[in-house]
Structure formats: C-alpha cells, structure tokens
Amino acid sequence: xxxxxxxxxxxxxxxxxxxxxxxxxxxxxxxxxxxxxxxxxxxxxxxxxxxxxxxxxxxxxxxxxxxxxxxxxxxxxxxxxxxxxxxxxxxxxxxxxxxxxxxxxxxxxxxxxxxxxxxxxxxxxxxxxxxxxxxxxxxxxxxxxxxxxxxxxxx
Amino acid sequence: xxxxxxxxxxxxxxxxxxxxxxxxxxxxxxxxxxxxxxxxxxxxxxxxxxxxxxxxxxxxxxxxxxxxxxxxxxxxxxxxxxxxxxxxxxxxxxxxxxxxxxxxxxxxxxxxxxxxxxxxxxxxxxxxxxxxxxxxxxxxxxxxxxxxxxxxxxxxxxxxxxxxxxxxxxxxxxxxxxxxxxxxxxxxxxxxxxxxxxxxxxxxxxxxxxxxxxxxxxxxxxxxxxxxxxxxxxxxxxxxxxxxxxxxxxxxxxxxxxxxxxxxxxxxxxxxxxxxxxxxxxxxxxxxxxxxxxxxxxxxxxxxxxxxxxxxxxxxxxxxxxxxxxxxxxxxxxxxxxxxxxxxxxxxxxxxxxxxxxxxxxxxxxxxxxxxxxxxxxxxxxxxxxxxxxxxxxxxxxxxxxxxxxxxxxxxxxxxxxxxxxxxxxxxxxxxxxxxxxxxxxxxxxxxxxxxxxxxxxxxxxxxxxxxxxxxxxxxxxxxxxxxxxxxxxxxxxxxxxxxxxxxxxxxxxxxxxxxxxxxxxxxxxxx
Numbered sequence: 055x056x057x058x059x060x061x062x063x064x065x066x067x068x069x070x071x072x073x074x075x076x077x078x079x080x081x082x083x084x085x086x087x088x089x090x091x092x093x094x095x096x097x098x099x100x101x102x103x104x105x106x107x108x109x110x111x112x113x114x115x116x117x118x119x120x121x122x123x124x125x126x127x128x129x130x131x132x133x134x135x136x137x138x139x140x141x142x143x144x145x146x147x148x149x150x151x152x153x154x155x156x157x158x159x160x161x162x163x164x165x166x167x168x169x170x171x172x173x174x175x176x177x178x179x180x181x182x183x184x185x186x187x188x189x190x191x192x193x194x195x196x197x198x199x200x201x202x203x204x205x206x207x208x209x
Numbered sequence: 210x211x212x213x214x215x216x217x218x219x220x221x222x223x224x225x226x227x228x229x230x231x232x233x234x235x236x237x238x239x240x241x242x243x244x245x246x247x248x249x250x251x252x253x254x255x256x257x258x259x260x261x262x263x264x265x266x267x268x269x270x271x272x273x274x275x276x277x278x279x280x281x282x283x284x285x286x287x288x289x290x291x292x293x294x295x296x297x298x299x300x301x302x303x304x305x306x307x308x309x310x311x312x313x314x315x316x317x318x319x320x321x322x323x324x325x326x327x328x329x330x331x332x333x334x335x336x337x338x339x340x341x342x343x344x345x346x347x348x349x350x351x352x353x354x355x356x357x358x359x360x361x362x363x364x365x366x367x368x369x370x371x372x373x374x375x376x377x378x379x380x381x382x383x384x385x386x387x388x389x390x391x392x393x394x395x396x397x398x399x400x401x402x403x404x405x406x407x408x409x410x411x412x413x414x415x416x417x418x419x420x421x422x423x424x425x426x427x428x429x430x431x432x433x434x435x436x437x438x439x440x441x442x443x444x445x446x447x448x449x450x451x452x453x454x455x456x457x458x459x460x461x462x463x464x465x466x467x468x469x470x471x472x473x474x475x476x477x478x479x480x481x482x483x484x485x486x487x488x489x490x491x492x493x494x495x496x497x498x499x500x501x502x503x504x505x506x507x508x509x510x511x512x513x514x515x516x517x518x519x520x521x522x523x524x525x526x527x528x529x530x531x532x533x534x535x536x537x538x539x540x541x542x543x544x545x546x547x548x549x550x551x552x553x554x555x556x557x558x559x560x561x562x563x564x565x566x567x568x569x570x571x572x573x574x575x576x577x578x579x580x581x582x583x584x585x586x587x588x589x590x591x592x593x594x595x596x597x598x599x600x601x602x603x604x605x606x607x608x609x610x611x612x613x614x615x616x617x618x619x620x621x622x623x624x625x626x627x628x629x630x631x632x633x634x635x636x637x638x639x640x641x642x643x644x645x646x647x648x649x650x651x652x653x654x655x656x657x658x659x660x661x662x663x664x665x666x667x668x669x670x671x672x673x674x675x676x677x678x679x680x681x682x683x684x685x686x687x688x689x690x691x692x693x694x695x696x697x698x699x700x701x702x703x704x705x706x707x708x709x710x711x712x713x714x715x716x717x718x719x720x721x722x723x724x725x726x727x728x729x730x731x732x733x734x735x736x737x
Contacts, residue, residue, distance in 0.1 A: 095395050110381045110394035117383040 057100050061085050065104060076105055079115055083122055092123040128163040130208045133174035134186040140176075144197075145184035149173070151198035152205070168208060211282035215242060216289060227255065228275040228286055229262055244288050245297060245326045247304075247412045248364035249276035252468045253373055259304070259364050261326070263296045264288045272296050297330040305331060307342045307387075308413075309359045317414030319427040323362065344390055351379070351399035353473060354407060354416055358390045361415035367391065367407040374470060375401040375568070391415070402570060405473045409459055420477060421457045425449075433671035434461060434727045436658055438535060438576035438651045439475035441560075442569050443660030445728065446471060448479065448652055448671040455479045455652060455672060463728050466664065472570050481650065482672075486635045488647040489676035494640075505646065505677060509684070512644040513691035515627040516551070519603045523626075525552035529601055532558040532586035533608025534575030535633070536648075536681045537656025537668065538717065539703045541577070541584045542710040543682035544607065550694040555595065558586035559610040571661050575610070576651060580659030583716040583732065589614055596621055603627035607648070607681050609636035629688075631681050647678040654680045655703040657722050659732065665720040666729035682706060 057065075064085045068078040082104070086097055093101075098112040105112070116122040134140075134149045153159055156171060163170040179185045182194030186201060193204050210221050213231065222231035232238045233251050247259035255277050263272035267285035272292060287293065305327060312318045344358035368380045368391065379399040383392045393399055399407070408418045432447035437458060444467035449457040458479045460471040491508035493501045503511075519527065530548040532541050548556060558581035565572035581587075589611065595601045597618055603626050612619060622628055623641035630642035633650050651658065651668045659665050682701060689697030699705070704722055711721035718733050 108378045108394070110378055110397065113394060114381040114383060118385045 057086060057097065057104075058089060061089050062104070065101075076107060079105060079107075079112070080119075083112075083116065087122060092126050094124070126163070126167075128168050128170035130169050130188055131172065132169050132186055132188050132205060132208075133172045133177075134160075135174045135177050135179070135184065137174075137176040139180035140183040140185060143183035148184050148186075148196060148198055148201060152201060155198075155202055156205070169205060211280050211284070213280050213282075214285045216287060222280050224280075226280055228264065228266075228273075228278050228280055228284075230276075231280050232275070242288055244275050245322075245330065246276060247322060247362060248366060250366050250369075250410055250469075251462075252470070253366060253369045253410075256365050256369065259300070259362065261297060261300045261304075263293060263300070265290050265293055294330070297326070298332065301326055301331045302336070304362050305335065306337050307359070308362070309341060311360070315360065315414040316417050316422050317360075317411075321414060322412035323414075342387070350393045351404060353404045353418055353420065354399055355419060355422065356391065357415050357417075358392075360413050361391050362413055363389050363391070364412060365391075366410045366412070367416055370403075370407055370410055371399070371401070374406070375403045377401040379404075380407070402472050402474070402566065403470060403568070405476055406460070406470050409469075418457075421449075425451050425456050430456060431671075432459075433669065435652060435668050435671060436576060436660075436666045437471060437475040437478060438658070439472070439478040439574065440563075440565075440571040441534075441573035441575060441578050441661040442467065442475075442571045443576055443658055443664065443666050443729075444471045444475055444569060445666070446475075450671045453672045453675065455482050466660065466666075466729070467569055470569060472568075474570070479652075481634070482652050484634065487650075487674070487676070487678075488632055488635055488639075488645065489674075489678065490647060491677065492639070492642075492645040494643050494645070500639075505679070505684075505687075508644050508646060509687045509691050512629045513688055515643060516603070516605075516629070516688075517692060519627050520551065523602045526554070527600070527602035528553045528627075529555035529557070529592045529595070529604045530586075531589070531592065531604055531606040531608075531611055532556065532581050532584075533610060533632075533681070534558050534560045534573070534578040534581050535608055535610075535651065536577060536581075537651065537654065537658060537703070538577065538580040538584065538665070538710060539656040539706045539722070540607070540681035540685070541581055541586060542714065543685045543706060544605075545584050545586075546696065547685045547689045547694070548605075550689060550696070551692070553605075555592050555601070556586050557589035557592040558582070559589040559614050561610050561613055573661065576660070577658040579661055579663055580657070580665075583659060583663075584714065593618075596625075601625060603629075605629045605631075605685075606638065606642070607631050609634070609638040612637055631684050633678075646684045647674075647676065648684070649674060649678045649680050653678065655722060656680070656682075657707060657720065657725060660729075663732040663734070664729045665717065665725050665732055667722055667725050667727065 065082040068081040069075040072078050093116045098109040101112050102109040116124050136145050160171050160173050184196050185194040213222050232242050244262050246262040248256040257274050257277040262275040264275045265287040266273045346357045348356040350356045371380045372378045379393050382389050405418045408416045429451040430449040435448045437444040437446050445461040445463040446458040447461050448455050458476050462469045490502045491505045530553050560578040561574040562572045563574045628642045629644045631646040631648050633648045652671045653674050655669050657665045686697050686701050707722035711717045716732050716734050720730050
C-alpha cells in the first residue's frame with residue numbers, strides 16, 4: 055500500500071512549516087501511520103524519497119519512538135502499565151495473566167488481528183493501579199477478570 | 210588564539226576547537242595527556258555519547274565532556290583528578306553492564322579499548338546480577354564485516370563513519386535506551402568501498418573484518434609502517450606482520466594523505482605479497498621454449514652477454530627500458546643510471562589504470578607512477594609504436610604492466626632478440642622473456658614511492674621473501690657490474706642510492722629515504 059495523495063499533500067504542508075524539510079519527518083510519520091496502520095519498509099522507502107533521505111534514516115526514527123509501529127498492528131492497542139506503582143499493585147501478574155489468556159506475549163498481535171498487547175510506562179494513573187489503556191481510553195483498578203471482560207468486549 | 214591550561218601546563222590552542230580536539234591538535238592525546246574516549250574520533254563529527262572523556266574545567270560545577278566543550282581563553286582543565294578518575298570508573302562500570310566479557314574468544318582482544326580502559330579504570334568484578342542483553346552475534350551485515358551486537362557499546366563511530374565518509378549510511382542505531390542496537394536496514398548490506406574502516410574505528414570487538422578475523426592474535430603482530438601500493442594515493446598503513454607473513458594492512462594516520470582511512474581494495478592488496486603466483490626464482494628461456502631455473506648470478510652473466518652483443522651489433526638505439534610504476538624511486542633511479550650508461554634512450558613506464566573516486570581511490574593503480582615520471586619514464590605509446598612498427602630489438606622490462614597497452618601484440622615482444630624481465634609475479638610476459646629475475650614487493654625492501662600529489666613516502670622491509678628475490682635496483686646494479694659499467698661495483702644499498710638520488714635529481718632534492726620520515730615529504734617541485 056502506498057501513500058495516498060492526501061497524505062502526500064499533508065506532508066507537503068507540514069514541510070512548509072520547518073526550515074529544513076527533514077524536520078517534518080515526525081508529523082509525516084503520524085500522517086502515514088494514521089492511514090496505513092504502521093510504517094512498513096516500503097512506506098519508509100516512499101517517505102525517504104519524499105524527504106530525500108535514506109530508508110534507514112526513516113526506520114531509525116520509527117524504531118526510536120514507541121508510538122510508531124514497524125509491523126501491522128491489531129485493531130485495538132492494549133497497553134498495560136508495568137511501571138513501579140502499578141507493578142507494586144500486581145500489574146506484572148495481570149500482564150502475565152492477559153498474555154496467557156490471549157495466547158500471545160507483550161509486543162505481539164492475536165492471530166485474529168484483534169488485539170496488539172504491549173507494556174506501557176507510567177500513564178499517570180497510579181492512584182488507580184493497576185491499569186491499562188485501550189487506545190486512548192483508561193481502564194483502572196483492574197484485576198485479571200475485569201481486564202478480560204474489557205478485552206473480550208473489543209470487536 | 211586562546212590560552213588553555215591543561216594539567217598545569219599552558220598551551221596556545223586554535224580558536225573554535227573543543228578541549229579534546231585541541232589536545233589532539235597539540236599531538237598530546239594519549240601521548241602525555243591521557244583522556245580515555247570511545248565515541249570521539251578525530252575525523253568524525255562529535256557525538257558525546259560515551260561520556261568517558263569527562264574532565265574538570267575550572268568554573269563549571271560538574272565535570273564536562275572534553276570532546277564537546279569548546280576551549281576558551283584562560284580555561285583551566287584538569288584531566289587526572291580524583292573526581293575525573295571516579296567518573297571514568299563509573300562510566301566504565303555502566304558500559305560493562307551489558308558487555309559479554311568474552312575476551313578469550315574475541316578477536317579484538319589485545320587491541321580493544323574496552324579491555325584497556327577496563328584494566329585501567331574498571332572494577333575487578335561486576336556489581337550487577339541482572340542478565341546481560343542477548344542480541345545478535347556473528348551477524349553477517351555485508352561482504353566484509355561481521356557484527357556482534359552484544360559487544361557493542363553504542364559509541365556510533367561506525368554509524369557516523371558511514372554517513373560522513375563514504376556517505377552511504379548503511380548503519381544506524383535502532384530503538385533507544387537500553388534496547389538500542391546497531392543494525393543495517395532490511396535488505397541493505399554494509400557494502401561500500403571503505404566498509405572495513407568500521408572495524409578499525411570500532412573500539413571494541415563488535416565489528417570485525419571477515420578477512421582478518423581469527424587469523425592471528427594481534428599481540429603476535431609487529432606493526433611496520435609502510436605505504437599501500439594499491440593505487441597512486443599512497444595511503445599510509447601499518448603492515449601487521451607475524452612469522453614473516455603479512456596478515457593485514459591497517460590505515461596509519463596521515464592527515465596529508467589518507468587521514469585515518471584506507472579503501473577496502475587497498476587494504477586487501479596485502480594478499481599480493483604472499484600470493485602463490487609470486488616469481489620465486491631466476492629463469493632462462495632457451496630457444497626451444499624450455500625454461501630453466503638458474504642461480505641469479507648465472508642469469509646476470511647471461512643477460513649481460515645478450516645485452517652486450519645486441520648493443521655491439523645493433524647499437525643501444527635498438528633497445529628500450531620499460532619501467533614499472535610499482536618499483537621504488539631508488540630502483541628506477543638505478544634503472545635510469547643503467548640506461549644512461551648503456552646509451553638507451555627509449556624509455557617508458559606503463560601505468561595500469563582503473564576506477565577512481567573523490568575520496569582516496571586514484572585511477573592510477575600503481576604506487577609510484579609519479580616517481581617514474583619524475584625520473585623520465587613517461588608515456589609508453591612511442592615505445593609501443595616502435596615495438597609494433599619494428600626498429601626495436603631488445604628491452605629491459607620491469608613488471609608486467611606492459612601487457613595491458615600491448616594487448617595481442619605481446620607476441621611481437623617475443624620476436625625481439627633480447628627481453629630481460631624483472632618482476633614480482635608470474636605473467637604472460639615471462640613467455641616472451643629470455644631472462645627473468647624475481648623482484649621484491651614494496652613490503653620487502655627499503656625505498657621511497659611518490660604518490661599522485663608528489664609526496665615521497667618511505668617503505669621498508671616488513672618481511673623477508675621466503676625465496677630468492679631482489680629489489681629491481683639490486684638486479685640492475687649487478688647487471689651494470691657484469692657489463693663493466695662504471696659506478697655499478699658497490700653492493701646494493703638502497704639508503705646510499707636514495708641519498709645520491711636526492712642529490713642528483715632536482716625533483717627529489719631533500720627527499721631521501723631517511724629525511725622523508727614516516728609520514729613522507731612533498732617533492733620540492735610538486736607532482737610530476
């Protein structure tokens with residue numbers, strides 16, 4: 055799948071905002087990922103052409119930020135906070151439980167493409183630990199059963 | 210220019226340099242002022258990532274990294290205080306947290322900065338119990354290099370090198386923090402004309418060359434200063450020699466010639482020295498085509514006799530002297546003297562050519578083409594015309610670079626009355642030569658080579674050939690002696706010849722084998 059005209063126009067508009075066009079690489083990656091779901095090696099190649107840099111320069115940035123994905127993702131991003139306060143409240147056991155129930159490990163996607171599971175660093179909800187987020191929605195004060203109810207309700 | 214005090218000594222340094230650069234400019238880095246460093250490299254951009262070069266700068270509340278702190282007039286720098294020492298220990302401990310400490314099976318051992326600095330600043334045991342990172346080992350990232358991600362300390366020298374020197378950018382740091390790794394882009398190998406330099410600049414055993422890996426432990430190697438003979442750039446090198454064998458070339462810093470780099474082709478050109486096709490004996494070719502191996506002196510006597518009778522019957526005008534752009538200035542100066550003494554005026558030097566680039570690789574694929582020209586051995590076209598058109602009856606030939614321009618006319622050479630060949634390697638030319646002498650490679654003799662820019666640089670014997678071989682100049686001297694020419698009686702002494710050449714040939718004034726030193730000297734008149 056290649057970059058649409060819309061995305062290309064968007065990138066051109068972003069580029070105009072920066073003294074060097076390479077400065078627009080981050081907004082460009084957001085635009086590309088919003089459309090394509092992840093930044094594949096092929097997408098990196100297309101972006102590299104647009105920015106007149108090398109594909110490796112694009113993938114370096116993709117790999118640096120954890121909000122960019124270099125492989126196809128599930129329809130829902132489920133991130134379990136495993137930072138210290140959540141861990142003290144059982145987040146790691148929760149994570150292992152979710153992994154066992156979904157049959158995948160953190161960083162992987164279920165075979166049906168429904169859920170991509172991941173670790174998350176602190177999301178500022180320590181008072182309601184342990185917690186996870188589904189996309190932009192927080193779910194707090196969890197145990198495994200509550201969490202699985204939420205996950206089972208995802209399309 | 211700012212004045213800076215370093216460990217209590219005042220120095221005048223250049224404006225706009227950082228502390229580490231200024232110390233390097235003064236020639237003091239690790240040579241009087243010891244500031245350990247990994248990521249900083251004199252010929253790469255500043256990264257500031259390893260944090261090992263921290264020093265005390267008066268007026269700053271905390272230690273500063275010497276590599277990226279600009280000098281200022283009146284600055285007071287201390288590099289050996291207790292707090293600096295403690296910082297180095299701390300940085301070393303962190304760098305070693307994930308290092309596998311597999312020195313016994315690591316080929317970098319012995320020339321590893323991690324090993325050296327750990328010895329100097331490291332703790333004797335690890336305080337961390339957590340498992341070390343498990344990453345890719347023996348990872349084939351291209352035709353010349355293997356990567357061990359576990360040993361990498363992420364100094365990024367290799368990444369910057371590929372971006373800044375060959376400008377090919379094959380390497381990058383992926384992910385971040387404690388998950389960072391050096392890697393290539395999927396489907397793109399580390400493959401450029403200078404790729405093996407990454408192994409030289411890698412301070413640890415993460416990047417090693419496939420060519421040198423596990424061939425010999427580096428502490429068995431003698432590093433002999435020399436010059437790469439792959440092209441006319443004359444990159445300065447160290448020849449790594451053990452048990453009379455060259456195991457590798459590594460670049461030797463010369464900011465006037467090759468900075469700290471060498472191309473891969475030149476680096477691997479050491480293989481020609483110990484190649485199986487080296488000419489290893491004097492040979493005579495009989496009229497029936499039979500080749501006989503003889504002692505050198507017998508070959509000299511016969512070659513002299515053939516030359517003498519040819520000159521007596523046809524005159525010296527029927528002969529030509531073909532020089533080799535691989536021979537030293539001293540060899541070619543001796544050749545010139547011999548041709549002068551015999552009255553042979555037809556002279557030339559064929560120079561093989563090939564690909565070039567804007568960095569180091571030059572089109573002339575011989576180390577001494579400029580020296581040959583300065584000594585009067587020029588374009589071979591007129592001699593080749595004479596050879597093809599007749600009028601030539603004999604030739605003294607050094608090397609086999611004539612084969613290129615000669616093409617299929619090599620058989621013409623066979624029809625000459627006398628062909629005397631002095632060469633390092635077997636070639637088709639041998640079949641048309643009457644007498645063949647084995648020559649020494651530039652790594653096996655003392656002398657000078659003149660690079661494309663007219664810089665006279667020294668080579669010296671790094672090894673003894675394991676067979677009979679002589680400098681071209683020595684064979685030509687013995688030939689001169691056998692012909693009873695005046696001035697050819699003495700034993701071959703390249704040092705004396707070099708001094709005489711520097712006196713007699715204006716182009717080489719002041720450029721003898723001793724006065725050029727290890728880093729060479731430009732010819733007074735510039736490039737020939």
